[in-house]
Amino acid sequence: MTPAIDIHNLTASYERKPVLWEIDCQFPQGKLIGIVGPNGSGKTTLLKNIMGLMKPDSGYIRIFGEKLDKVRHRVSYVPQRETVDWDFPADVMDVVLMGRYNPKKLFGRISREDKDIAIEALSRVNMLEFANRHISQLSGGQQQRVFIARSLAQKADLYLMDEPFVGVDAASEDAILNLLTEMKNNGKTVVIVHHDLQTAYEYFDHIALLNTRLVASGAAEEVFTSDLLQEAYGGRLTVLSRIGELIAKKDFPIREKGQEEN
Amino acid sequence: MYALWNTLGLDEPNMRWVLFGTAFLSAVSAWVGTFTYLQKKSLLGDAIAHGILPGVAGSFLLSGQKNAAYIMIGALVWGFLTVLAIEWITRKSHLKPSTAMAIVLSAFFGLGMMLLTQIQNSGLPDASGLQSFLFGQAASLLPSDILVYSIFALVALIVLLALYRSLTFVSFDKAGAQSMGFSPQTSGTVLSILVVIATAIGIQSIGLILMAALLITPAAIARMWSQRLWTMLMLAGGIAAVSAISGSLISFSGKSMPTGPWIVMVLFFIFGFSVLFSTHRGLVQRAFQKRKNRQIIQRENLLKALYHLREQKGEQAEFTFEEIQKKRMFSENDLQRILGMLKRKKWVLQGKNGWTLSGEGLNEGRRITRLHRLWELYLSQKMRLKEDHIHPIAESMEHIITEDLEAQLLHELDYPELDPHQKRIPYDTPAKS
Numbered sequence A: 001m002t003p004a005i006d007i008h009n010l011t012a013s014y015e016r017k018p019v020l021w022e023i024d025c026q027f028p029q030g031k032l033i034g035i036v037g038p039n040g041s042g043k044t045t046l047l048k049n050i051m052g053l054m055k056p057d058s059g060y061i062r063i064f065g066e067k068l069d070k071v072r073h074r075v076s077y078v079p080q081r082e083t084v085d086w087d088f089p090a091d092v093m094d095v096v097l098m099g100r101y102n103p104k105k106l107f108g109r110i111s112r113e114d115k116d117i118a119i120e121a122l123s124r125v126n127m128l129e130f131a132n133r134h135i136s137q138l139s140g141g142q143q144q145r146v147f148i149a150r151s152l153a154q155k156a157d158l159y160l161m162d163e164p165f166v167g168v169d170a171a172s173e174d175a176i177l178n179l180l181t182e183m184k185n186n187g188k189t190v191v192i193v194h195h196d197l198q199t200a201y202e203y204f205d206h207i208a209l210l211n212t213r214l215v216a217s218g219a220a221e222e223v224f225t226s227d228l229l230q231e232a233y234g235g236r237l238t239v240l241s242r243i244g245e246l247i248a249k250k251d252f253p254i255r256e257k258g259q260e261e262n
Numbered sequence B: 001m002y003a004l005w006n007t008l009g010l011d012e013p014n015m016r017w018v019l020f021g022t023a024f025l026s027a028v029s030a031w032v033g034t035f036t037y038l039q040k041k042s043l044l045g046d047a048i049a050h051g052i053l054p055g056v057a058g059s060f061l062l063s064g065q066k067n068a069a070y071i072m073i074g075a076l077v078w079g080f081l082t083v084l085a086i087e088w089i090t091r092k093s094h095l096k097p098s099t100a101m102a103i104v105l106s107a108f109f110g111l112g113m114m115l116l117t118q119i120q121n122s123g124l125p126d127a128s129g130l131q132s133f134l135f136g137q138a139a140s141l142l143p144s145d146i147l148v149y150s151i152f153a154l155v156a157l158i159v160l161l162a163l164y165r166s167l168t169f170v171s172f173d174k175a176g177a178q179s180m181g182f183s184p185q186t187s188g189t190v191l192s193i194l195v196v197i198a199t200a201i202g203i204q205s206i207g208l209i210l211m212a213a214l215l216i217t218p219a220a221i222a223r224m225w226s227q228r229l230w231t232m233l234m235l236a237g238g239i240a241a242v243s244a245i246s247g248s249l250i251s252f253s254g255k256s257m258p259t260g261p262w263i264v265m266v267l268f269f270i271f272g273f274s275v276l277f278s279t280h281r282g283l284v285q286r287a288f289q290k291r292k293n294r295q296i297i298q299r300e301n302l303l304k305a306l307y308h309l310r311e312q313k314g315e316q317a318e319f320t321f322e323e324i325q326k327k328r329m330f331s332e333n334d335l336q337r338i339l340g341m342l343k344r345k346k347w348v349l350q351g352k353n354g355w356t357l358s359g360e361g362l363n364e365g366r367r368i369t370r371l372h373r374l375w376e377l378y379l380s381q382k383m384r385l386k387e388d389h390i391h392p393i394a395e396s397m398e399h400i401i402t403e404d405l406e407a408q409l410l411h412e413l414d415y416p417e418l419d420p421h422q423k424r425i426p427y428d429t430p431a432k433s
Helices: A043-050 A068-074 A092-100 A112-124 A140-153 A170-185 A197-203 A226-233 A238-250 B002-007 B013-038 B042-051 B053-063 B068-092 B097-122 B127-135 B143-162 B164-172 B174-179 B184-200 B211-225 B229-253 B259-277 B283-313 B321-327 B332-344 B359-382 B387-397 B403-413
Strands: A005-014 A017-027 A032-036 A058-063 A075-078 A158-162 A189-194 A206-211 A213-219 B348-350 B355-357
Touching (some): A005 A043, A017 A206, A032 A043, A032 A197, A043 A058, A043 A189, A058 A068, A075 B174, A092 A112, A092 A140, A092 B164, A112 A140, A140 A158, A140 A170, A170 A189, A189 A197, A206 A226, B013 B042, B013 B143, B013 B164, B013 B184, B013 B211, B013 B229, B042 B097, B053 B097, B053 B127, B068 B184, B097 B127, B127 B259, B143 B164, B164 B174, B164 B184, B184 B211, B211 B259, B259 B283, B283 B321, B283 B359, B321 B332, B355 B359, B359 B387, B359 B403
Parallel strands (some): A032 A189, A032 A206, A075 A158
Antiparallel strands (some): A005 A058, A206 A213, B348 B355
């Protein structure tokens, strides 16, 4: 089976500072996949590159063997909860319906079917009773569930979620975890950025350990060895981060054009 | 009524054109402004409004006449230049957008003023009325001008409707929208173009300098009264139209009074009213809420004090004013007032020798005491706080804990009997005991 995500030699920088070096890995279909690493290890940057929200310095990514634009309707992305304006004048239903918006349609309208899909998505995250609540009145966990409902409403095959368990109460965490397992059992692929080592092992089937470079990627039990964890969490490679800072400061290119053959 | 209609000049079809035209133009500006407000780009309107002055003056200098179509073209060109200059500076330097805006705004406005002075010294026949571009003079509008502006406004409105979902989504969640294939760049550019149009159509009625108010103030007011985008847009449009009409009417009644300042004054009046009285975080409503909270706290404290007295001195006892005051420091006035209030509620009874709790008051006093002691226990057991630290915290929490939370507390602490100070935690006991 073609991998859900296939990453080739990806080098990417954030505000000109390289935060991902030569990432090369594949994520299988139909699994719960965790991208795990300490703070500042480039997890979010990797997700943004997969979603085409950033331009990589080098390398490329294939999703279901295709370029993103060809399969965009099969992919859904849930950004970090704090990156959006929760004081926006909208209620829960409005936000979930955004998952049904179509970028190709001008004067787009919401159909009966769209509404039914949104209602179903809300009930799957146990938030249907809050459908008419303003989004600023929700708790952190409830906001996260609304976000996931919006993602469900997209009816995708591949889901990418950035830190869905951060700032979430115990009830929401359980609800989200059950939902993720259910999605996996329905053949969906779910990729989750996660920073908490304690829970990572029990949550995920497949884990990519990241710390600005790929430390390991594979089945959870293969990756969760003390050596590899030590390598991922035991501090940065100092030379690597210093060269990154130099690149940012001096405006050097990360890749030269017309390189010498090796 | 008809006389009023006449004195305001509304019997003249010309005047009706001007009034309703201005109302429509203002509403469109407010709709566009709502989206800049939501994208937190409120200053953009102000920058563009000042930046288009060279275009307005230039079109007059080239054509030699005050013609709405030429004015619009000049304004659009310089509006785009303003947007491009701001974007270019932001991209190429380390300056923040607000700094770039302030720099471009003042430079372009300065240039415009130079051109304007040039025109006024040129002795061209139409030159005298150019002042109205700065502060607006709705009365000088001709129906043909209104028509030109309205066509541009209509175009802006159609574009706004076509991109309604895209603009909404991008304003709320840029990354999310982009991941679904919406382009934040495109919708950002389109919004900038819409702001240019929304600003330019108001030149003659409101004037350049104050145009920013019409873009932002109605949106800000509407946000205070509505929680959803659709109602916010309806309100913003309505507020803009009403302000435009009433501001124009006031300015017509005086001799050569500029329209813009009056419209802005009306808007500001509505804004001030909303800050005070809005249903959504209004100051008056908040003050009421605070007062209500204070009353609840005082009431509950008194009931608790009576309950404690009863614990100490037995169920039959009645308590005097002084005894209550000794138990808890209430000022004379406060105590009298709260007792009066509770008596009306029939939560306390006044006997021969003093005050006592009624059945309902007893339940309430017991509830507060229970919450206080439960919270103290929670603090010492779960948060491991020392015994001398827990009382003051529980004093305020006892008024906040809801029924839900109480149930959860009871569950987590497993229906405890004693608090950390070894006092009994009182429950609503069943009838037999």
